[in-house]
Amino acid sequence: MTTQTKDTGSQRPFDIVVFGATGFTGKLTAEYLVTIDNADKLKLAIAGRNSAKLKACKETLLAKNKDARIEIIEADSNDYTSLVNMAAQAKVVITTVGPYLKYGEPLVRACVEAGTHYVDLTGEPEFVENLEHEFHEQAAEKKIKIVNCCGFDSIPHDLGALYTVHQLNQMIGKERTGKVPMKVEGFVEAKGTFSGGTWHSAITQFSRMKEYYDKRKEWHKTKKTKPTDRRRTRVMSPKVFWVNPHKSWACPLPTIDPQVVKRTAAARKEYGPDFIYGHYVLVKKLPNLIAGVIGAGGLLLLSQFKYSRNKLLAVKDPGQGPSESQRNQSWFKVHFVGEADGLHVWTEVSGGDPGYGETAKMLAESALCLALDKDLPEEYGVVTPGAGMGISLIDRLNKAGIAFRTL
Secondary structure (H helix, E strand, O other), X not given: OOOOOOOOOOOOOEEEEEEOOOOHHHHHHHHHHHHOOOHHHOEEEEEEOOHHHHHHHHHHHHHHOOOOEEEEEEOOOXXXXXXXXXXXXXXXXXXXXXXXXXXXXXXXXXXHHHOOEEEXXXXXXXXXXXXXHHHHHXXXXXXXXXXXXXXXXXXXXXXXXXXXXXXXXXXXXXXXXXXXXXXXXXXXXXXXXXXXXXXXHHHHHHHOHHXXXXXXXXXXXXXXXXXXXXXXXXXXXXXXXXXXXXXXXXXXXXXXXXXXXXXXXHHOHHHOOEEEEEEEEEEOOHHHHHHHHHHHHHHHHHOOXXXXXXXHHOOOOOOOOOOHHHHHOOEEEEEEEEEEOOEEEEEEEEEOOOOOHHHHHHHHHHHHHHHHOOOXXXXXXXXXXXXXXXXXXXXXXHHHOOEEEEO
16 A cells, blocks of 8 residues: 555554544544444544543444444553554554644654654644744655644645646646646635634644744744745735625635645646645625624633633633534535636535544545545655545545535
8 A cells, every 4th residue: 555654554553643632623524433333343442541531432432333343552642652552553553632733743753753644623833834844854764644634624625726726637638737827715614613623723823833933934044844845835825805705705714724725736746847736715794704804813812811811711621512403404616716827617625513523524534535545645654645645535524525626
């Protein structure tokens, strides 16, 4: 299998380990894995630091599929030896233990040491760029894939842009693929709520904006912040404008998603010699857009001070999440417009609850792709979903009910 090193083949006890399986999103991810087709053939382990909670989680999973093959591994983010022991037993480790800036780096280090693929659902730019700087070369040498942002941040946007680029290249033709400048814009619509873990990750990242930008200056001096830079990639200048087909205002969305799309474009030749991406949220009413901008600015300001930051963190417990009925009423759509050589294409990625139900699905399918699929892209190191898994993951997600389609 092209994704496996000599150390991550069939001799490992487990295909996938879910670290943080007793948490809100971790449990949803494990539940998804035991209910897929042929789940009884998947060698699965759930991991965490509380053995009693893990045993209860295992019983819940077996109630959903009595034939599932599930084992328990005790591991703690503060016990590096336990993390290496866990990673060494798996082809792929999934982690839902955040905030990743606080808990994530030791597990990545352990996976690199053990030669194990890794996936997470972080949306924390500082964490991801730190991994690129610290671990990309080591992971690439071992031919393993450290893949961040495998949830709503940033799979619909990263793979949606990739899907759009593929549609454009089909229109352009094989002879000109990779030789034509391209532009893609993504427009996000969603209804959903978020868990305590997401809230804590966001406030933590907001509170570290100065430290993050100071680090970026140092990383850029060493020229190690980009694992690939074979072509020119850019993000569009921020602007607010009216989108008539959607009867909405488009506002730049300052998430990690444009960075991820940009990295995938740098790694894949089919994006052309010059690629530009724009990323926006759609808002029906201008007053709502203004209120959202003011609210985000307020959170950014309050997170800078210890007292107000602690008050914000106390709003939600890290283990809290939306109810099943709330998740059932949630949905997302990401609309894309692609342009190349005077040609245009319109595409869409859509699904259900973006933050949790579909994020668990995306995270699980990413791990399954790395553990089981052949002929994945020959991109190793700290990579994006689009660069590390690409069309194989799009195919998996389509079959799982997340729709990629050309309009």
